[in-house]
Structures are given as C-alpha cells and as structure tokens.
Amino acid sequence: MQIIPDPLVVALQLVPFLLTMAALHFIIFKPMIAFLDERELARTGGRQEAEGLSSRIAEKMAEVEARMAQAHSEVVDLRAERRAAALAQAAARIEQAKAQAEALVQASVGDIDRERQAAAAGLRASADELSLDITGRVLGRDLQAG
Secondary structure, X not given: XXXXXXXXXXXXXXXXXXXXXXXXXXXXXXXXXXXHHHHHHHHHHXXXXXXXXXXXXXXXXXXXXXXXXXXXXXXXXXXXXXXHHHHHHHHHHHHHHHHHHHHHHHHHHHHHHHHHHXXXXXXXXXXXXXXHHHHHHHHOOOOXXX
C-alpha cells in the first residue's frame, strides 16, 4: 500500500477541479459578488440620498416655520393697529355724541328757562288779576289796576 499518492493521478484530478472552480468563479461567484457590491452601493447611496432629503426637508420646514412666525407677528401687529384705530374712532364718536348731548341739554335748559320765565310772567299777571278780583269782591267794588 502506498501512502504517498501518485502525482499523475493528483494532477489529473486537480485539472477538472481547477476547471470547475474557474467556471464557477466566472459563471456564479464573479456575477454574484458584483451583484452584492452593487446592492451595497445602492443601499449606501439610498441611505445618503435619504439623509440629504431629510436635511433638505428640515431646512424647508425651518423656512416655513420662520415665515409662519413672521406672518403671525404681522397679524398680531396689524390686529393691534386696527384695534387702536377702532378704539380711537370709538372715542371720537363718543366725544362727538357727548358734545351733541351737551348741546341738546343746553338748548333744553334754555328752552325750559324761557318757558319758566314766560310761565312766571303769566302767573304774575294772573296773580295780579286774581288779587284785584279778590280785593274787589272783598271790598265790594270794582278795582282797576293802574
């Protein structure tokens, strides 16, 4: 029995093995390694693209939020401005109404004073006439003012 193999048999068996390994390398292993490399590149590129999109979205959201804050402050300022104008207009109308009411009160007081004076003059005349009439009845004769 021989412990060392025959080199010719080993060489003859090694040739088909190497041919099979070369064929497997070009037919299966090389395309599969290329496919796995492409998949890894696509995955890494997709991740980088997603991160880039995420950062652009964050920038756009910051811009939108800044514009929203600016618009809100403009609305608050405009509302305060309009409210101040409305309050000033209301105060002016109130002052105008007070002035008109005061003028009406003064006119009414003047009318009442004139009517009071006319009524007092009428009452004096009536009182004079009535006192002459009462005096004439008490004395029994006709008295004339004058």
